[in-house]
Amino acid sequence: MKSLNPGYKLLTLIIASLLLSVTFHIRLNLIIAAGCLLVTFCTPGVNRRRLLLGLLPFFLAALGMFTAGLYFGADGGNQGVEVTMFGQRTLYASNLTTALQLSSRILAYGGLGMLYAFTSNAFELVMSLMQQFHLPPKFAYGILAAYHFFPVVREEYGIVGAALKARGVKAGPVSTKRLFPMLVQAMERSESLAMAMESRGFQDDAPRATAFRTRVRPADFCFLFGLNGLITAGLLFL
Amino acid sequence: MEKKTNSWKLKEIILAAMICIVFGVVYLAGVYLSSFIATALTPAGLSPLGNEIVFGVWFMAATLAGYILQKPGAAIVSEVIAAVIEVLLGNWFGPMVIVAGIIQGAGAELVFAAYRYKKFNGGVMYLAAAASCVTSFLWSFVRSGYGQFSVPFLVLLFVIRLISSLIFAGLICRLIGDGLAKAGLLKGYELGRRHE
Numbered sequence: 001m002k003s004l005n006p007g008y009k010l011l012t013l014i015i016a017s018l019l020l021s022v023t024f025h026i027r028l029n030l031i032i033a034a035g036c037l038l039v040t041f042c043t044p045g046v047n048r049r050r051l052l053l054g055l056l057p058f059f060l061a062a063l064g065m066f067t068a069g070l071y072f073g074a075d076g077g078n079q080g081v082e083v084t085m086f087g088q089r090t091l092y093a094s095n096l097t098t099a100l101q102l103s104s105r106i107l108a109y110g111g112l113g114m115l116y117a118f119t120s121n122a123f124e125l126v127m128s129l130m131q132q133f134h135l136p137p138k139f140a141y142g143i144l145a146a147y148h149f150f151p152v153v154r155e156e157y158g159i160v161g162a163a164l165k166a167r168g169v170k171a172g173p174v175s176t177k178r179l180f181p182m183l184v185q186a187m188e189r190s191e192s193l194a195m196a197m198e199s200r201g202f203q204d205d206a207p208r209a210t211a212f213r214t215r216v217r218p219a220d221f222c223f224l225f226g227l228n229g230l231i232t233a234g235l236l237f238l
Numbered sequence: 239m240e241k242k243t244n245s246w247k248l249k250e251i252i253l254a255a256m257i258c259i260v261f262g263v264v265y266l267a268g269v270y271l272s273s274f275i276a277t278a279l280t281p282a283g284l285s286p287l288g289n290e291i292v293f294g295v296w297f298m299a300a301t302l303a304g305y306i307l308q309k310p311g312a313a314i315v316s317e318v319i320a321a322v323i324e325v326l327l328g329n330w331f332g333p334m335v336i337v338a339g340i341i342q343g344a345g346a347e348l349v350f351a352a353y354r355y356k357k358f359n360g361g362v363m364y365l366a367a368a369a370s371c372v373t374s375f376l377w378s379f380v381r382s383g384y385g386q387f388s389v390p391f392l393v394l395l396f397v398i399r400l401i402s403s404l405i406f407a408g409l410i411c412r413l414i415g416d417g418l419a420k421a422g423l424l425k426g427y428e429l430g431r432r433h434e
Contacts (some may be wrong), residue, residue: 010325013333021334021381057273064276064285065382071283072391098386105383113332122326129322138248143319146255147326150262157263173267174295176410179260183414186256187423193256194249202248 001043001119007128008220009120012227013112019231020108026097028234029104036111046118054117058110062103069099122147128214138204145193156182244310249426251319254303254312258320261298262327268292286382290398294406297370300346301363302411306418308428310355313366317343338377345373346407358429360412367408371400 020029037055040046073095123144130140160181164171171177269292276288303316321339329335346366353362375396378384384392415429424430 010333010336014337017334018337021383024383024386060273060277060280061285064280064288067280067283068286068391069283069386072387102383102386109331109334113329113334116325116332117328125326126322138246139251139319142248142251143255143322143326146252146259147323149256150259150323150327153259154263154266157267173271174264174292174406176413179264179410180414180417182260182264183257183418184421184423186260187253187418190252190256191249191426194247194252197252198248204248 001039001115002045003217003219004119004223005128005132005214005216005220006120006125007132007214008216008224009116010125012224013116015224015228016231017109017112019228019235020105023235024101024105025235025238026100026104028231028238029101029108031234031238032231033104033107033111036108036115040111040115040118043119051114051118054114055110058107062106062110065106066099066103069102070095073098123212124214127210127212131210131214132216136204137208138202141197141202142194145197146190149189153182153186156185246309246311246315250307250309253427254299254307254316255319255323257303257306258299258316258323261295261302262320262323265292265295268295286395287398290395291402292406293374293399294367294371294402294404296374297342297346297367297403297407298411300343300370301366301407302415304346304350304366305358305363305411305415306424306427306429308350308355308358310351311347313346313350314340314343317346334381338374338381341377342370342374345370358432360408363412364404364408367403367406367411368400370407371396371403375399 016032020032037051040051041048126135126140126144126147129135130137157178160178161171163181164177169177272288272292274288275291276285279285279288297317299320300313300317304313306312317339318336321336324335324339325332346369349362349366349369350358375384384395387395415424416433418424419430419433422430424433
């Protein structure tokens with residue numbers, strides 16, 4: 001999994017997700033979720049504890065969709081078994097199907113997402129987007145430059161919060177009082193970052209040498225057509 | 239004085255990406271809050287509401303970058319950059335986020351384009367926020383199967399998402415953009431030049 005070209009892997013999984021999002025196939029969704037998680041879990045070098053922890057929000061989200069589908073699903077004729085839960089609602093069997101469709105889909109997306117997130121590397125993805133998908137270098141390196149500031153900005157969020165607290169200002173997690181100082185920093189940082197890159201000779205249109213090459217192998221195409229072929233086959237025959 | 243051009247300069251790209259990073263961090267903080275609400279609402283079947291409350295934060299990168307840079311493609315490109323960064327950071331929903339980014343950015347972009355990238359005031363910002371909300375809601379039908387919900391529930395979801403978009407992506411982004419321009423930080427960008 002790790003040796004696949006990250007750009008093509010991304011493309012493969014986007015197509016796979018799109019295939020799943022135009023259909024409602026409970027069994028296939030569950031098979032994909034389980035299969036992806038199994039492959040991710042068995043890939044050497046994957047942090048298995050983080051993977052298991054990462055699954056928790058998914059199951060919560062799936063559970064949330066399940067109850068939402070159960071209570072607020074569009075009624076499919078209202079026939080079927082009546083169930084009373086919490087002593088106040090009448091539920092129909094058609095709603096149970098809706099609930100399963102919605103929640104199993106979340107799990108399938110989760111499986112595909114995890115498969116990608118745990119076996120890919122950010123730098124390689126950007127290099128692959130630039131080399132195989134013709135992303136202009138100024139976008140590629142601009143995004144990478146900003147990406148590496150993520151930990152700094154996250155720390156800053158805490159600092160701004162602490163500074164506000166020290167002054168006795170109350171600010172919610174997404175308040176303007178927090179946003180504004182962070183954006184001021186972001187403006188100044190982006191300007192000096194761009195200047196630094198340009199002053200060291202970064203030019204968009206100049207011919208570049210690549211120190212890190214991402215390759216496309218036959219395996220990438222096998223994965224692209226194989227996975228999506230299997231899903232299509234599953235949709236048709238399962 | 240620099241002329242307004244439609245091609246992207248490196249500093250504009252980094253600016254857009256930096257805005258995405260800041261909103262990415264803020265969104266993360268919002269997500270903890272919203273997933274707490276969502277989990278709390280699960281027994282009542284209202285858990286999608288938790289997500290809708292912070293949905294507007296998703297569009298902030300598109301409308302703010304569109305407002306500051308005021309050029310064709312600013313909204314959609316920054317929303318896609320935001321999505322790529324989400325993927326780089328290892329978002330759970332991974333690859334699908336990029337498709338969502340294109341669709342959400344397209345909403346705001348259409349509104350800015352309808353005014354030929356010449357008019358940027360409060361009304362246009364609210365329209366852009368609302369348009370992103372509408373396109374993203376249509377996408378929810380495909381992606382999350384919203385078509386399976388009953389109509390009153392859908393209306394409730396939509397209204398909450400619309401309010402969230404108008405507040406975060408419309409009102410707050412405009413206030414922030416004007417504030418930054420007044421502070422003299424945007425001299426090199428279109429919005430700053432208009433304030434001079």
